[in-house]
Amino acid sequence: MSSWKSSRRIWDISQVLRPGLPVWPGDTEFAFERTWRMDEGSPVNVGRMTMSTHSGTHADAPLHYAEDGLDAAGMELDPYIGTCLVVDARGVSGEVDVADLPHIESVDRVLFRTWDAFPHEQWRSDWLPIAAETVEWLALQGVKLIGTDAPSVDPQESKTMDAHHAVLKHDMRILEGLVLDDVAEGRYELIALPLKVGGGDAGLCRAILRELLDA
Ligand SMILES: N[C@@H](CC(=O)c1ccccc1NC=O)C(=O)O
Ligand SMILES: [Zn+2]
Ligand SMILES: [Zn+2]
Numbered sequence: 549m550s551s552w553k554s555s556r557r558i559w560d561i562s563q564v565l566r567p568g569l570p571v572w573p574g575d576t577e578f579a580f581e582r583t584w585r586m587d588e589g590s591p592v593n594v595g596r597m598t599m600s601t602h603s604g605t606h607a608d609a610p611l612h613y614a615e616d617g618l619d620a621a622g623m624e625l626d627p628y629i630g631t632c633l634v635v636d637a638r639g640v641s642g643e644v645d646v647a648d649l650p651h652i653e654s655v656d657r658v659l660f661r662t663w664d665a666f667p668h669e670q671w672r673s674d675w676l677p678i679a680a681e682t683v684e685w686l687a688l689q690g691v692k693l694i695g696t697d698a699p700s701v702d703p704q705e706s707k708t709m710d711a712h713h714a715v716l717k718h719d720m721r722i723l724e725g726l727v728l729d730d731v732a733e734g735r736y737e738l739i740a741l742p743l744k745v746g747g748g749d750a751g752l753c754r755a756i757l758r759e760l761l762d763a
Pocket of ligand 2: 607699
């Protein structure tokens with residue numbers, strides 16, 4: 549007997565893309581509309597979406613922060629699949645510093661939970677950024693992907709994008725806008741494949757965590 553229910557628990561850590569989705573101030577609003585409708589005699593329903601490349605849960609491509617960086621279609625997928633450590637950074641103030649990190653060993657990917665409750669309904673500018681030194685330190689430990697439930701690893705008002713540039717220096721990858729409300733600190737399998745957008749500076753993701761058998 550086959551069943552769609554996996555024996556390992558899955559956490560869907562993606563935002564729902566829908567009209568009204570909070571977006572970076574000034575960026576393109578998410579819009580969805582039906583272009584063909586069954587209730588108007590079409591044999592099928594078909595929709596159209598307009599959105600920023602940084603809508604909801606997404607992976608930044610290096611092209612976002614480097615003029616000659618890889619685009620979303622050119623990125624290798626390895627960083628986006630594999631074991632990760634979810635770090636509960638609630639209670640940290642200012643920015644996530646090295647001193648705020650738990651023991652990191654044999655970890656390829658680190659995801660930071662910073663919100664008590666993810667702000668699904670409004671844009672909040674007061675997120676907890678990741679210090680560039682923390683990115684550097686994680687890179688030296690072998691970490692190749694950093695994720696956050698915030699809209700950016702840098703502060704909203706940053707013009708220097710220090711954390712993004714530390715990521716660039718070490719050829720790491722970034723996930724942003726994860727929803728980690730229901731996820732306890734610990735190790736999981738991450739699967740978050742960015743859409744293959746040619747020339748894209750980011751790729752929208754359906755991101756999930758899966759229970760590890762040996763967690
Ligand atoms: N830093 C954000 C995105 C970002 O910077 C941004 C996204 C949309 C519109 C404008 C942005 N930055 C503008 O100054 C990110 O890391 O993806
Ligand atoms: Zn982004
Ligand atoms: Zn970013």
